[in-house]
Amino acid sequence: xxxxxxxxxxxxxxxxxxxxxxxxxxxxxxxxxxxxxxxxxxxxxxxxxxxxxxxxxxxxxxxxxxxxxxxxxxxxxxxxxxxxxxxxxxxxxxxxxxxxxxxxxxxxxxxxxxxxxxxxxxxxxxxxxxxxxxxxxxxxxxxxxxxxxxxxxxxxxxxxxxxxxxxxxxxxxxxxxxxxxxxxxxxxxxxxxxxxxxxxxxxxxxxxxxxxxxxxxxxxxxxxxxxxxxxxxxxxxxxxxxxxxxxxxxxxxxxxxxxxxxxxxxxxxxxxxxxxxxxxxxxxxxxxxxxxxxxxxxxxxxxxxxxxxxxxxxxxxxxxxxxxxxxxxxxxxxxxxxxxxxxxxxxxxxxxxxxxxxxxxxxxxxxxxxxxxxxxxxxxxxxxxxxxxxxxxxxxxxxxxxxxxxxxxxxxxxxxxxxxxxxxxxxxxxxxxxxxxxxxxxxxxxxxxxxxxxxxxxxxxxxxxxxxxxxxxxxxxxxxxxxxxxxxxxxxxxxxxxxxxxxxxxxxxxxxxxxxxxxxxxxxxxxxxxxxxxxxxxxxxxxxxxxxxxxxxxxxxxxxxxxxxxxxxxxxxxxxxxxxxxxxxxxxxxxxxxxxxxxxxxxxxxxxxxxxxxxxxxxxxx
Numbered sequence: 116x117x118x119x120x121x122x123x124x125x126x127x128x129x130x131x132x133x134x135x136x137x138x139x140x141x142x143x144x145x146x147x148x149x150x151x152x153x154x155x156x157x158x159x160x161x162x163x164x165x166x167x168x169x170x171x172x173x174x175x176x177x178x179x180x181x182x183x184x185x186x187x188x189x190x191x192x193x194x195x196x197x198x199x200x201x202x203x204x205x206x207x208x209x210x211x212x213x214x215x216x217x218x219x220x221x222x223x224x225x226x227x228x229x230x231x232x233x234x235x236x237x238x239x240x241x242x243x244x245x246x247x248x249x250x251x252x253x254x255x256x257x258x259x260x261x262x263x264x265x266x267x268x269x270x271x272x273x274x275x276x277x278x279x280x281x282x283x284x285x286x287x288x289x290x291x292x293x294x295x296x297x298x299x300x301x302x303x304x305x306x307x308x309x310x311x312x313x314x315x316x317x318x319x320x321x322x323x324x325x326x327x328x329x330x331x332x333x334x335x336x337x338x339x340x341x342x343x344x345x346x347x348x349x350x351x352x353x354x355x356x357x358x359x360x361x362x363x364x365x366x367x368x369x370x371x372x373x374x375x376x377x378x379x380x381x382x383x384x385x386x387x388x389x390x391x392x393x394x395x396x397x398x399x400x401x402x403x404x405x406x407x408x409x410x411x412x413x414x415x416x417x418x419x420x421x422x423x424x425x426x427x428x429x430x431x432x433x434x435x436x437x438x439x440x441x442x443x444x445x446x447x448x449x450x451x452x453x454x455x456x457x458x459x460x461x462x463x464x465x466x467x468x469x470x471x472x473x474x475x476x477x478x479x480x481x482x483x484x485x486x487x488x489x490x491x492x493x494x495x496x497x498x499x500x501x502x503x504x505x506x507x508x509x510x511x512x513x514x515x516x517x518x519x520x521x522x523x524x525x526x527x528x529x530x531x532x533x534x535x536x537x538x539x540x541x542x543x544x545x546x547x548x549x550x551x552x553x554x555x556x557x558x559x560x561x562x563x564x565x566x567x568x569x570x571x572x573x574x575x576x577x578x579x580x581x582x583x584x585x586x587x588x589x590x591x592x593x594x595x596x597x598x599x600x601x602x603x604x605x606x607x608x609x610x611x612x613x614x615x616x617x618x619x620x621x622x623x624x625x626x627x628x629x630x631x632x633x634x635x636x637x638x639x640x641x642x643x644x645x646x647x648x649x650x651x652x653x654x655x656x657x658x659x660x661x662x663x664x665x666x667x668x669x670x671x672x673x674x675x676x677x678x679x680x681x682x683x684x685x686x687x688x689x690x691x692x693x694x695x696x697x698x699x700x701x702x703x704x705x706x707x708x709x710x711x712x713x714x715x716x717x718x719x720x721x722x723x724x725x726x727x728x729x730x731x732x733x734x735x736x737x
Contacts, residue, residue, distance in 0.1 A: 144248065145244075149240070149244045150174055151177070153174075153180060153220075153237070154174060154240075155243050156235065160235055172232060173236070179220070180216055180217075180220050180240070184212055184216045184244075187212050188212050200252060213241045217241025271336055273335055274335045275341045276338060277303075278309060278314055281342060285380070286314060286341070292380065300317070301335065303320060303323065303325070320333070323356065326356045326360065327360050330357075330360040337362055338362055340364070343368070366385070386649070388645060389575070408433035408617075410436045411527075413437070413439065413487065414484065415430065415438070416442075416490070416491050417494065418492070419440075419451050420442070420492060420577075422616075423451075425613045426613050426616060427440055429617060430490075436487075448468065451466075470515075471515025472518075474518040478518065481519070487526065489526055489529045490620070491519055493511075494511065494512050497544075498662070502542060505715065506711055512550075516554055516555075527564045528564055528565045528566075528620055531566075533549075533552050533569060534571070535630075536548060536666075536669065538670045538676070539670055542663075543664060544664070546716055546719050547715060553693055555567065555568050555691070556626040556691040557693035557695060557696060559693070565623065566626065567626065568627070572669065573605065574608070575608050581642065582642070585642070589652045592652075592654060594654055594656065595646075595654055596657050596658075596659050597657070598665060601640075603637060603667075603668050606642075607631070627691060629689075630671050630678075631686060632687065636668065643656050702715075
């Protein structure tokens with residue numbers, strides 16, 4: 116049953132009350148501690164035999180010590196402030212105050228002609244009094260800590276694997292939320308030095324090989340990997356061991372993915388495919404300025420697509436002066452507006468229904484709406500279809516981009532979305548996107564604004580991506596189709612792709628292409644296998660063979676391109692040779708497909724521009 120449905124029942128359960136001792140209660144306790152301490156010390160000095168007069172003097176000395184303790188405490192708090200009750204800081208302050216009180220009592224005792232108590236009593240008594248005061252606060256702390264723990268009747272019993280800094284932070288977060296959904300019942304760690312350790316009262320039960328025994332012993336229903344930067348091999352192994360016991364498996368994200376670098380229970384999630392493949396996002400390594408787009412007019416073409424829609428979401432967070440979303444797919448615009456605002460009346464000026472193939476219409480829109488920044492994400496992207504219909508790539512990817520570029524004479528910044536297939540292209544998609552990079556570089560040489568391209572790999576979970584295809588095949592019980600056992604691709608999340616685009620809009624220079632360091636390429640067969648295992652499916656993998664225009668391994672850089680990272684260690688700046696737009700005059704989208712492909716390949720064949728790109732940094736705004 117969902118937790119929301121259980122909430123009325125949970126609210127009706129009795130809650131343990133948190134005890135909050137007042138100043139009067141602490142004063143009584145501390146006074147009793149001092150009386151007991153000096154009385155016990157004096158009694159011990161007289162070998163547990165003393166008269167009523169000696170007992171009276173010891174009790175009186177205890178009361179005087181309590182008053183002196185209060186005075187010293189008041190002076191300390193006056194200058195240093197008050198510490199939380201039961202905290203380590205308060206224990207240190209109590210020890211200092213008790214020592215000062217004991218020394219003051221000793222000096223007073225030895226200066227009097229007749230010693231009220233033996234000279235050893237103030238020192239021994241202060242130690243006993245300190246123990247009594249700390250015991251009172253320990254009892255308070257223990258009671259309240261237990262009251263703050265999740266209720267065992269409603270919380271899910273969990274095991275935590277890993278008790279480093281992230282694990283301890285998560286453990287503390289779980290144990291301090293009385294309405295939390297997780298109750299830690301055991302810890303696991305491979306470090307032999309942590310064997311039989313107890314952390315905040317929760318015992319360490321063993322290492323990874325003892326997961327099954329720990330689950331049986333505690334009846335835990337979930338194991339959480341609380342190692343914030345665990346590698347993929349560890350995640351896969353622990354996941355397999357946990358699922359074999361019938362328990363759920365969850366993970367913490369890498370610390371750099373957390374919003375404020377602090378661990379909370381809300382960060383716990385199921386492992387995603389990137390966790391299992393071992394590739395961590397790097398978007399948070401790319402710092403962007405919050406003020407970069409503030410107040411500017413921003414146009415996103417292809418706004419209804421996977422990249423375009425995420426771009427619109429991120430741009431909206433930057434508080435632009437105006438966000439214009441252009442697409443030829445009315446249903447995509449409807450879904451986009453619904454996701455952004457929760458309503459889709461389709462009656463606002465922010466939505467622009469237009470086709471890149473309408474050259475005059477695109478020019479009129481840009482002339483009338485006067486955007487400061489354009490993110491050009493509109494394109495046809497399915498490689499096999501474009502191999503069959505190269506004329507479509509010419510009309511949309513090439514001529515459509517040229518229409519936008521020619522209308523951008525007064526635009527401050529233009530960012531063209533490209534692909535790694537534009538590096539040493541062998542497909543129609545790669546040819547067309549390489550041509551758009553070169554056309555963008557040509558516009559950089561003709562117009563005063565900044566014109567650049569961004570090149571990245573396959574985007575996970577975008578429409579038509581391999582992940583989306585695999586998910587559909589798994590859900591329908593069909594075999595997973597992979598072109599070749601050794602085929603690899605660079606993969607990135609849509610958030611990474613968009614973050615790179617926004618970063619490019621800040622640091623990119625005229626005419627260049629920015630390339631994100633996406634780590635090692637991923638074997639698609641491994642991706643298929645991991646997705647099937649994660650879904651608990653035993654569907655087979657079928658190898659269909661490479662299709663026309665497909666590479667076995669993609670490249671991020673073409674022949675002669677130099678990897679230069681001048682502004683950020685994760686971003687490469689590649690110079691792009693311009694292509695005169697007049698050279699497109701020979702393209703005929705209705706010609707024989709083979710001739711169109713040959714013409715596209717010829718337009719891509721050009722000497723590589725000198726490395727380094729433009730050395731002039733153009734301001735972001737106009």
